[in-house]
Amino acid sequence: MALETGTIPGPCGRRAPGRSADCAPGPDIPRKQGGTVNNARSQSAGYTAGIEPVRESGVAAGWAPARVAADAVRPADERACAVLQVSGLSTVYPTTRGDVQAVRGVDLTLGEGDVLAIVGESGCGKSACLLSIMRLVPHPGRIVAGSIMFVGRDLMSLSAREMREVRGRDIAMVFQDPMTTLNPAFRVGDQIAESLRVHGFLPGLPASLTRRSRVRQREMVIELMRQVGIPSPETRHLEYPHQFSGGMQQRVLIATALACRPKILLADEPTTALDVTIQAQVLDLMREINETTGTAIVLVTHDLAIAAEFCREVAVMYAGQIVEQGPIDAVLEDPVHPYTRGLLRSIPRLGERKPLTPIMGEVPDLAALGPGCSFAPRCDVRRPCCDISQPELVAVDGRRLVRCHARRD
């Protein structure tokens, strides 16, 4: 399904020149602390000096050099700005009724410090897209095409062992339901420490059984927990996940994910399972992390409001494809794709008393897609050609990409 990749100017191709110039986000969204972004890596650990008040020399000494050493072995990155460049990514899940095409030729580019939202209905392939990037598509699903360039390395060509080293260290992921994502059988502190241990920031077994390394693990874990805003980490790191509230669990997850200072954080509906007030706190935390460390974030959500609040750029997915992508304000204020419009119409807005209009019909069967546009059966601006050929993702008014035959050019 990645056939059209070559035929249209991908978002990367289009935006790369602008990026390479200043590595700044689009002019439409000003960044608050642009200066911290570029050298976040070399600043060693810590989000800002402000929220990392006490740093025992022992902790830092063990932590930072290891980090530097790890950086040193990486290939020199010529195009440092595009930390992640996905092109033509396609993933299928074989089922008893045929292959479900969960991801169909997705192209994404993520600059350092970027925050991208992927929105769409349940089952449209957004989560599968993230898992594909991690190469963690659950069996029997598999990636059938595409490349995933991470700072110049194609993740698809890495061995299982090399890929494992990337996971958690360079690209981390946070899941939807913290309740099920934390292992119920282990103490929270151990789960955070595991991240550090597998990537060599803490000694693994049996060295970790010594008192000294236990003390060090404890200090590092408490520090991380404090950074994500968990109160009294000194005692709570010994507790089990079920003793934490949902929001705190999500903070633990984020602490775990960020333990090794990854370049990219993939967040799969991180707030869906949380109360609204907690949602805001978690989002604030993530924003803060992004701003202070320059960790790029891909946020998958079905909630446009969250995307609007949190992200600079948004990609709308439908049936495994990106149907519209662009700066968040532009997409929200002036949606081009009929699906995006439908999505926006089905969200209640404060202060408006317009009746909501849901999108009629159902998500198409991803195992039996026709030749035409996959949204055509539900589309209100459907044209005859929609049933015959797939629209391609083309640039619209310079800043956006839209996949629709009926687009305004």
Place this chain on the structure above:
Amino acid sequence: MRALRDSPICLEGIEAIDEGRRAAPGREVRRPYDFQEAYEVRAARTRGSWGTGPLGLAVRNFLSFARQMAGNPAAVIGGVVILLYVAVAIFAPWVAPCAPDQVALSERLAPPSWIGEFPLGTDQLGRDILSRIIYGARVSILVGVLTIAISVTVGVGLGVVAGYFRGSFDRIVSRFTDLLLAFPYLIFVIGAMAVLGPGFWNLIWALSFKGWVEFYRLARAEVMSEKTREYVEAARALGRSHAAIICSEILPNVVHSILVLGTLRMGNMIVLESSLSFLGLGIPPRIPAWGSMVNDGRRYMLTAWWVATLPGLALVGLVLAINLVGEALRDVLDPRLKEG
């Protein structure tokens, strides 16, 4: 005993359901990666034009159910084997070459021979083993079905009431089941058979008498967790009676785990009959049952292996098939557990 009581794990369990699984259906948390599942749910919703009447719904559901079962090769194999056994059982008089109780002492312990009169040989009374295996399907299937039916009826009946109303009824019945569980099973059955005397029905009762306990526990635990769910509260708020809620809201949601446990237990019951034969408490010798046939042949293992082994293989085949179907049922009826 607490762990037993609180987790609805099948006793001596073939299958286990931990709390996570128990809680999950209520929370309706969809795991976005489970594409097969998303697909199935969607497919089940959109497919079919059978109308919305109850019959249409049932037929449509059954079709979808059958289609899902058909998609599971293990289930298909298991189902075909079971059908084969059932067909053989039904048509035994036409399939079997001899009468199963036709004693021919002069032909005893004839070895299997494909060209001879007795393809699978004869037993210690010269009865044709093939015919006995064929007729034995009737008895063994019946033992399994009846014991499970009784166990389910009693166990689920008490379990639903106890789990729903709790209170002193629950306490009394649960204490009683603790007591039954603490009693070693075989000792119990030996005693029960001695008290009841021999006979097919007494065997069924003796086997069922403790068999219901695990259905009771499973039903009780499931009902207790179902009861806290929103839809039950909603039904209460609508002023529906307890009986109506139990029958129309709760039972349908606990029935699938009961069904799964029932299929998986059925094999055990068929095997257990052989243990009783070993202890000299089996069913009448004229009635061919695989368990007692294996036991009869035990004395001839050194000289005539076929007497014990062939009925045993028939038994393994059926138990295997029942279990395959049972696991497929579990997978299909409980979409959370779908494999892959």
Place this chain on the structure above:
Amino acid sequence: MRASLVRGKVSLVAGAVVALALLSMGFLSGAPLKAAGKTLTVVIDAEANRADEAEAIAADLRAIGVQADARIWEWSALKDSAVKGERQMYLTDWGSAYFDPFDLALPKLRTGDRGNYSHYSNPAFDRAVDKALTTIDPEVRRKAYYEAQSILYEDAPWIFGYYLSETEAARAEVQNWQPAMDSRINLHDVGLTRGDTIVVGMKTDKAVSLDPAMHRERDTETVLRNMFDGLVTRTWDGKVVPEIAESWTTPADNVYVFKIRKGIKFHSGEALDADDVVYSFERVLKEGAIGGRSSPRKGLLGPLEKVEKVDQYTVRFTLASPFPVFLQGLVHIQVVPKDYIQKVGDDEFARKPVGCGPFKFVGGRLDDQIVMERFDDYYGGSPDLPPMGPAKVKRAIFRMMPDPTVRIAALKAGEVQIVQQVPPDIAASLKRDKNVQVKSVEGTRVYCVELNCAKPPFNDARVRRAMNYAVNWDRILETIYGGTATHLATAFLPSGFGFNPDLKPYPYDPARAKELLKEAGYSVK
């Protein structure tokens, strides 16, 4: 949505299950005959070990138009039910220890006696056997028993059955080995060409006790007889010969005086004299003599009233009435050391028994293996059972191996040297094994099919006789019991006293059986 979805599926599946159940219910009641008119309907009850025979008998009865079905019972439950008169036809067996109908035909068939499960009552029979029991003149007794047999033959209170040959087997290296009619395994006389330990695979699950006065079980006695000797013992074919006693006299019909061999030592080193003998018998006779419990073996001694020491090596037994089989009963009482028991107590004695037999107890457990070692100071045993002197093998082990297949496998593998009770089907193939010798001996147990003579239909002697004609015993015994069994004419054994060899067993005659049934008003095939 979900609920209804599940409900739909489930109701259909459940329906299918119920349908299957209903369908299968019909199966079971398929075959049996219609109970129309006056078809004779019988239920044959048996223990599991005779299920095959019961089914074969049922098949024979079905062949003449009797609706017969066999069922399997736990023994005690069956007995209880039969004693209450609730059963019709039941396979039972009864062993005899006396080589006399005294403990066979009498308890089984005398009116109201303990073993009379068939509720048979015939005053003429009672008179005949009572006469045989109260006199000691052999000729009078024999005549009385002959008369009793004729009565039984006519009355046919049972379907008369058979007795089995006990087949035992030993490894080829075992010498001078001979199975005995009373199941005794006399290891004193047995030698080994290789090794010095002899292991016996016992058919029983466990020995009941190590105290020879505290059990009433044959297999236990089989084990204990190698550690304990009695006043008298038997040859393998049932003749009573002196053992500890040198000789005896009978000054009156009811008085026996025994001379005890001198120089006999117990394993504890004490010498055996009349005190020990008297003590041993009083232990059995007196109520509560064994640590407050009574011996269950008292009945073996019949009307024995008192045992007195005459001098250090002479003992006198006085009976309340003449008891012709007294000596046979005496075989089953073993002599125990008085001083030792009085010193250590009965419980300790049962843990560490001390006797005067050829082997002394070393260790083991009742339900596992009982280990004995040769007693070097053994006085030599009965002169009628050569050879004399200490036992030839150094060690004897009795292992409890209830499963026959396992027993035979152990024999073949050389783990055990002697096994009890070889199943007939295996005996044939075992005889071909060069490493094994198989021997049979006439058994002392009667196997039969008892009929409830107190209730219809078997209160009619014609029907009972018909049953006897209807069963093809020769075929059953030839096949199921591999020709190791012998059909009996009545309840009397040829090995027992007073057996009438001229009385021939009921022949297999289905025509005659049908005739009798018709006469009694039943329809036949």
Place this chain on the structure above:
Amino acid sequence: MRRTHVQILERVLATIPIALGVAIAVFIFMRLMPGDPVDIMIGEAGGVTQEDIHALKTELGLDQSLPVQLGRYLAGLVRGDLGYSIPSSRPVAVVILEALPATMELALCSLLFALVIAVPIGVVSAVRQRSFIDRTSMAASFLGISMPAFWLGILGIIVFSLHLRWLPTSGRITYGFEPATITGLFTVDALLTGNMPALWDALKHLALPAATLGAGVAAVVARVVRSSMLEVLRADYVLFARAKGVVERAVTIRHALRNALIPTVTVVGLQVGTLLGGNMIVESIFGWPGLGRVVVDAIFSRDYPLVQAAVMVYALTFVVVNLATDVLYTYLNPKMTL
């Protein structure tokens, strides 16, 4: 920790009503069974009068009314007096203590055997779902579930003892090899005393019965481990562990198996009950001198005191095993408290 101790104590105290219930139930149960222990004990003796039988009954207290008998039995229990076996007149406590170690040893060894075999098979079958090894081992486990133990046992004896001559047919130890008694479990005693020949001999005797008895348990455990592993392997935290970069083996063992063991523990706990209470068939095939055989025999001979005491032992073992299961369960599953 202190709290846990108190809770365990509470649980132990809570078993008293169950024990009492079992005691009364087994009493009634035995009295319901037809048959008279004295008559069975006397057997086929001739010349036994009803007076003799009645005298024996009086001596055994069986002539008293049932409530009196029950009261005396319960009073005896409280004093720790289990009475005397009827046919052999040996103290019941002695009979049981003699047989219990053998049964425990067999049960523990079969459990060990089952776990050693079943857990790896279950894990591998789940990880390599639908592979050849998965299907083969699952088919084998059905064989283990559905073939009666006596068939498997006799087959084992014919193959391993008769034809291959590797293992003894039956029994618990060869005479002369018995280790000094410490616990009564021969293998343990042999280890404690460093008596290697005894250990080897005991293990050889144990192999077949333990495998026969363990086969069914292994089958059940393998299936439970497999199905819980399948479920756990699909859990988010396993995916998350992978996303952390944890090595696959550690994901399987540390994250998945650890959680899959939670339901397994409960099932295994129940299996221990089955192993203890359901092994009379294996014991009788292999001539294993354990409690199962004793109790079956006692039932057949209506040996009331022995059956009553043995069932109490079973029930208490069941309760203890359950308590142990729960403690282990609590340890494995932090969400649970006792």
